[in-house]
Amino acid sequence: MFNLFGSLMNSGPRLDPAEVVRQVTAGDALLVDVREEDEVRFGGKAKGSLNLPLSRLHMSADPKSGHFDKRLAQAKKAGKPIYLYCASGARSSRAAGLMRTHGFEDVHNLGNLSAWHSGGGAVLR
DSSP states (O other), X not given: OOOHHXXXXXXXXXXXXXXXXXXXXXXXXXXXXXXXXXHHHHHOEETTOEEOOHHHHHXXXXXXXXXXXXXXXXXXXXXXXXXXXXXXXXHHHHHHHHHHHTTOOSEEEEEEHHHHHHTTOOEEO
């Protein structure tokens, strides 16, 4: 049976969580948590991640916005990939599309916090 949700979540090349952890830990990539702040407080976050909730990402990722997050521009200028995660992978998939509309090309959906942890990444509580 065709699973549309699973297809959406698995679109694009499959990422190796251990490689993402290695890149982020080395400072060669930016990791963005798109969950809401209360979710982060409750469930913790990936060590080294930047929390930019999807509900406000349209402003944080828009260079024309007064709320633009310059850390995204710095990562782009440095040629660093940007990896996104959320609770299930659905919001991070939408966030990747949103960021592409604002000119961020090297953006990838890691999926969820469990993927980060499975790759050996630390979770801060």
